[in-house]
Amino acid sequence: MTHIAAGDHVGTSFASADQFAVVTAAFARQGLALGARVMIFPGERTSEALARELEVDELLSSAIHEGRVLLGDVRTAQLAHGRFDRDYLHLLYAGATAQSVATGFTGLWVSVDMSWAPPWFVDADTLTAFEAGSHTLFASRRLTAICHYDEAIFPRDQVWAACAAHPAGLHGVAVRRRNDGALIRLSGVADLSNAIAFRALSTGFRRGGTVDLSEMSFIDISALTALARAGTTADVSYVATPHQHEMLKLIGVADDRFRAVVD
Amino acid sequence: MGDEAGTEPPREAQPIPFRRAADLAVLRAAVAAKAIAIGLDQAKTAALLVAITELASNTLQHTSQGTGSFRIWTVPGRLICQVDDHGSISLPPGGWQMPSTPGTRGYGIPLIAALTDHFECVPHAGGTTWRLHMILSDTRERRIEVVN
Numbered sequence: 001m002t003h004i005a006a007g008d009h010v011g012t013s014f015a016s017a018d019q020f021a022v023v024t025a026a027f028a029r030q031g032l033a034l035g036a037r038v039m040i041f042p043g044e045r046t047s048e049a050l051a052r053e054l055e056v057d058e059l060l061s062s063a064i065h066e067g068r069v070l071l072g073d074v075r076t077a078q079l080a081h082g083r084f085d086r087d088y089l090h091l092l093y094a095g096a097t098a099q100s101v102a103t104g105f106t107g108l109w110v111s112v113d114m115s116w117a118p119p120w121f122v123d124a125d126t127l128t129a130f131e132a133g134s135h136t137l138f139a140s141r142r143l144t145a146i147c148h149y150d151e152a153i154f155p156r157d158q159v160w161a162a163c164a165a166h167p168a169g170l171h172g173v174a175v176r177r178r179n180d181g182a183l184i185r186l187s188g189v190a191d192l193s194n195a196i197a198f199r200a201l202s203t204g205f206r207r208g209g210t211v212d213l214s215e216m217s218f219i220d221i222s223a224l225t226a227l228a229r230a231g232t233t234a235d236v237s238y239v240a241t242p243h244q245h246e247m248l249k250l251i252g253v254a255d256d257r258f259r260a261v262v263d
Numbered sequence: 264m265g266d267e268a269g270t271e272p273p274r275e276a277q278p279i280p281f282r283r284a285a286d287l288a289v290l291r292a293a294v295a296a297k298a299i300a301i302g303l304d305q306a307k308t309a310a311l312l313v314a315i316t317e318l319a320s321n322t323l324q325h326t327s328q329g330t331g332s333f334r335i336w337t338v339p340g341r342l343i344c345q346v347d348d349h350g351s352i353s354l355p356p357g358g359w360q361m362p363s364t365p366g367t368r369g370y371g372i373p374l375i376a377a378l379t380d381h382f383e384c385v386p387h388a389g390g391t392t393w394r395l396h397m398i399l400s401d402t403r404e405r406r407i408e409v410v411n
Contacts, residue, residue: 160283172288173287189288192323195284218291221370250370250377250378251361
């Protein structure tokens with residue numbers, strides 16, 4: 001599994017319960033190595049495979065015993081009101097993150113089997129918008145989460161959109177945001193694989209603020225277009241590399257808001 | 264500059280299949296590795312990475328099967344990338360033009376043509392073959408070619 005950085009919100013899919021278990025165990029080990037608390041929410045189809053994986057892993061077994069890794073029932077946690085409640089989930093994760101930090105952990109790492117929100121129970125577009133709009137939860141980089149979509153439950157198109165609604169994937173592509181006073185620094189990659197997440201992120205910049213793109217290793221045309229559109233309504237200015245500025249010129253949006261820096 | 268349309272890629276240019284958005288990073292890594300190996304300059308490499316991402320994203324989003332394969336190879340003085348997909352394409356009357364309204368959709372193919380030194384689009388019975396060329400010298404020739 002690719003290295004996941006603290007603060008990442010990762011979307012992925014799985015074809016087998018074993019795949020979920022292996023990825024979750026690796027994710028948990030990374031979180032523990034960074035001094036974080038880990039919460040795991042397996043689903044009906046994945047709980048047995050996860051139990052087998054954890055049983056043979058000494059590190060994770062002892063972490064469970066010590067309360068550094070917590071296992072939860074996914075439906076009880078995510079559907080406490082018996083229905084999908086976006087605001088409740090935001091409060092739940094913000095509260096759990098704050099509590100983890102208050103008790104001495106560096107943050108909270110959460111692995112969730114998304115089978116609690118099948119398409120016949122939660123509208124696919126609503127769920128995708130929820131995932132993309134969750135970026136505010138991750139702004140402090142204290143919360144790290146991986147959302148696993150079961151390919152046996154979610155149709156291909158929904159899995160595609162769900163993964164694109166996460167800033168990070170398991171294959172090394174991630175866009176990361178760092179707040180530096182009034183300046184927002186973006187780094188990493190923005191392409192089709194995280195396009196929905198990037199669009200949501202780019203509409204959330206503070207009016208009058210500055211966003212530095214110069215640390216991004218790759219940004220595709222759709223992402224640059226999304227920034228240009230968002231900046232029009234939010235009065236945001238950007239710091240871009242000469243290459244990024246060249247791309248902006250090509251698509252006709254290199255106006256005064258975009259300032260090129262020497263890279 | 265000679266045309267490559269109709270010629271087969273060399274055997275060593277093994278196809279790299281792509282079927283989901285996460286695979287775009289694999290294609291970019293292949294382009295970057297080859298570009299470094301042959302000394303393609305930084306600006307052209309950056310432009311080619313954008314172009315190949317745009318082209319492969321189009322394949323993933325807008326073709327019937329949503330899959331494609333990618334090859335990369337060099338000929339003397341030139342780097343060539345090829346994408347094969349199952350999409351069908353026809354030349355718009357007047358050729359591909361940049362959209363008249365900035366910041367909207369429709370940049371894909373005109374942008375790819377603008378970013379590369381030579382661009383080929385070869386529709387055939389099974390789909391479409393796309394080739395992007397980057398010349399290793401300073402000579403830059405931009406044109407769009409459709410071979411029917």
